[in-house]
Amino acid sequence: MITKDDLTFLKDALPFWSRLSDAQQRELSEGAIAYQFPSGSTVHGDSEECSGLFLVKSGRVRAFILSDTGKEVTLYRLFERDVCLFSASCVMRDIHFDINAEAEIDTYAILIPTLLYEKTIMESLPASNYINQLLASRMSEVMWLVEQVMFMRFDSRLALFLVEQSAIDDSNSIMLTHEGIAKHLGTAREVVSRMLKHFEGEGYVELFRGGTRIIDMDRLIAIAERKD
């Protein structure tokens, strides 16, 4: 059971809610569970875990892939009202990849457990159509990453990352080490350090212990948008 406020959020966050039957609505209200994820904790680990569909009520979740050797690449981020789909991936046949998810800041989420989620999409056409849309949207984010990696120069990728991170944090100072940035971009620390030094030399950023301050946002945006 969830609180009244959580239920209001759930109704609002699931666009197909009003098209469910009374029985389906009751099942979801009664079956949903509230979760607290402290900053840095795991929302979803590997494919053996299959908790269900998480709806982020507040906080921020980072979805990423992990190589056998521990290398990470950030795929996308989930903000308020976003749905974490791949924590229910066992419901879908033909998913042959593992997406990990961790809370980047303290996060509060509502879980629709796997069996309940599966029952809902197997019984409700609006729910199934909504999941189609969600899958298409996630696929768009991953395709964007593919295009970025395959078609973009590294200076553009790094500039874009700094611009986006600054927007997310609502600050010109990005509190991430070079190692941390390298993890997000799936590259080596040395590659990031070299390019940041170059950016600093050009006066676009200022490096300080544990972070990077953006000095010339317009210039960084121009680099981010540049094509080969």
Next chain:
Amino acid sequence: MITKDDLTFLKDALPFWSRLSDAQQRELSEGAIAYQFPSGSTVHGDSEECSGLFLVKSGRVRAFILSDTGKEVTLYRLFERDVCLFSASCVMRDIHFDINAEAEIDTYAILIPTLLYEKTIMESLPASNYINQLLASRMSEVMWLVEQVMFMRFDSRLALFLVEQSAIDDSNSIMLTHEGIAKHLGTAREVVSRMLKHFEGEGYVELFRGGTRIIDMDRLIAIAERKD
């Protein structure tokens, strides 16, 4: 209208066929259209085109992305009974990428036009669930590519490409220029030539005008499977 043989194929290729109503089955039978795509022709161009869902009856279709500067990366291939989903991408909101598709050999496909396709998934829960599964499966192929690009060394990617291409063509000789291979892998011709020369020096392959012959398949498979 399609031939009786095409209709038999359609019923067989769409796993939800038997769960459609008589009226829905009739609409699909009457609305489906047969298409011939000569080798090298475009099945699906950019996002402005939106023909509908293509089912490959025979032949082979390559799905790829294209950068502003004309660089190509192969995403996946569609074989007999596979469904080309993104030629109907206008039906899905939240698709923000263009996938191109071309016939690699002479291809015969059955089209379910966009409006008919949209009507079917909006009315039939089994059809909608099937599209969910298909999206998950395509997403898996794209995720595999992401992992390959982000986590794999180029020698492994090239070895894997040669092994796969040889399996597809059912021949040890891969009739593709270095330029052609570079296109598939989204890299420069020089990068491919250098690595192929290295493979030749090690006795894994033999280079000839317009192609590459695999000499030591076991070794190439071992390189393809190697992790960083």
